[in-house]
Amino acid sequence: MWNPDRFLEQVNRDKTPAYAFKPGAPEEWLEWRDALAEELKRVLAMPSGENADLAPELLERKDCGDYMREHIVLRTAPHLSMPAYVLLPKRFAPPYPAVIACPGHGYGYKALVGLEPDGSVRLGEPGIYKDYPIELARRGFLVIVPELLGLGDRRLEQDRDKEPKANSCFLLAMNLLMAGKTLAGYRVHELMRCADYLSARGDVAADRIGCMGFSGGALVSALTAALDRRIRAAVISGYSNTFEDSILASPHCADNYIPGLLRLADMPDIWGLIAPRPLLIESGEGDGGFPVAGARKAIARLETIYRTAQAEANLEKDIHPGKHEVSGKIAYDWLQRHLA
Numbered sequence: 001m002w003n004p005d006r007f008l009e010q011v012n013r014d015k016t017p018a019y020a021f022k023p024g025a026p027e028e029w030l031e032w033r034d035a036l037a038e039e040l041k042r043v044l045a046m047p048s049g050e051n052a053d054l055a056p057e058l059l060e061r062k063d064c065g066d067y068m069r070e071h072i073v074l075r076t077a078p079h080l081s082m083p084a085y086v087l088l089p090k091r092f093a094p095p096y097p098a099v100i101a102c103p104g105h106g107y108g109y110k111a112l113v114g115l116e117p118d119g120s121v122r123l124g125e126p127g128i129y130k131d132y133p134i135e136l137a138r139r140g141f142l143v144i145v146p147e148l149l150g151l152g153d154r155r156l157e158q159d160r161d162k163e164p165k166a167n168s169c170f171l172l173a174m175n176l177l178m179a180g181k182t183l184a185g186y187r188v189h190e191l192m193r194c195a196d197y198l199s200a201r202g203d204v205a206a207d208r209i210g211c212m213g214f215s216g217g218a219l220v221s222a223l224t225a226a227l228d229r230r231i232r233a234a235v236i237s238g239y240s241n242t243f244e245d246s247i248l249a250s251p252h253c254a255d256n257y258i259p260g261l262l263r264l265a266d267m268p269d270i271w272g273l274i275a276p277r278p279l280l281i282e283s284g285e286g287d288g289g290f291p292v293a294g295a296r297k298a299i300a301r302l303e304t305i306y307r308t309a310q311a312e313a314n315l316e317k318d319i320h321p322g323k324h325e326v327s328g329k330i331a332y333d334w335l336q337r338h339l340a
Contacts, residue, residue, distance in 0.1 A: 017263060019265040043261050045180060047189045051077075051193070056074055056197060057072060058070060059083070066089070067137040069113065071085055072084055072086055076190045085109055085110075087133055087141075094204070096204055096205065097208040097339040099335065100195065100198070101145045103129070103145065103213075105151065105215060106165050108147050108152020108153060109148075109151075111129055112132065113134065128326060132328055141335070148216075148217065150168040152164075169183065169255045177259065184220065188220060191220055209339075210335055211224060212235035215238045215239055215324065216255060216256070225277070233280075233339055234278070240271060241297075244266075245297065246294055248262075252289065268298040268299075268305070272305035276309040276314055278315075278338045282320065284324060285322070287322075287324045292319060299315075
């Protein structure tokens with residue numbers, strides 16, 4: 001009788017989000033988009049004035065058969081360096097279309113490029129990521145796979161000796177919140193720096209950059225695509241939902257939570273900032289953390305936004321029979337169609 005369930009429901013439903021999308025004329029949609037984007041930057045507490053010289057450094061270059069794999073490091077902000085893998089197709093000529101491939105939780109960027117946590121070649125199955133950056137490289141994309149702040153090789157020193165899938169998300173997120181910043185904001189900033197790096201490479205078509213992210217990496221990819229119009233097409237896998245049906249329904253990592261975001265808009269409204277650019281939503285029928293029922297609600301709302309933006313053909317979905325995992329069944333060809 002003293003459980004705070006009803007209190008929590010009231011907190012989450014007390015007020016309609018200020019920027020909940022309402023269909024209207026195209027010019028009203030543009031006003032809504034620009035206003036929500038500015039508010040989103042504010043709640044993310046995006047780093048400002050921190051675009052240090054990227055100073056790209058090549059650490060290793062390896063021939064992987066039908067693609068080359070470079071291991072690089074970029075300076076993304078004061079006191080922050082970000083390692084990344086860059087996959088370059090060998091059977092195609094530059095300038096290449098490019099994709100920023102964003103990992104979610106696990107042991108980081110190595111899981112996406114066929115490596116074990118210690119850097120050795122993985123001999124077993126590719127797992128939930130399906131090695132999708134490798135699949136894209138084989139299709140002619142230059143792919144950059146950054147290591148997200150707090151995962152894998154970018155864990156805090158105190159976490160370096162823990163099991164490979166352990167992360168530093170909670171402590172980083174809480175310290176940043178106390179400083180008036182957010183972990184999501186810094187991760188989005190770093191993906192934008194990836195776009196800076198790709199745009200500066202002489203072998204990339206700067207007007208054909210896309211992104212694909214899975215799970216927690218999908219959150220970062222979607223927020224980046226929402227705010228950075230250099231991202232010409234986005235695949236959001238294993239995340240798109242409503243807040244009520246996903247991260248507010250069961251415990252998720254601290255990096256998912258952004259103060260005040262619920263008062264601004266629901267998840268599909270934020271993803272709607274990507275319109276009219278192409279957007280593909282992947283959702284598994286057996287995904288427990290991001291249930292398919294919530295995904296269908298989000299897609300229906302996105303359809304309304306894309307219809308208002310007169311870009312219905314640019315929104316597609318892949319509701320696949322899997323669980324919390326990448327599909328790729330539609331995504332690879334879809335990215336080729338929109339970028340290559």
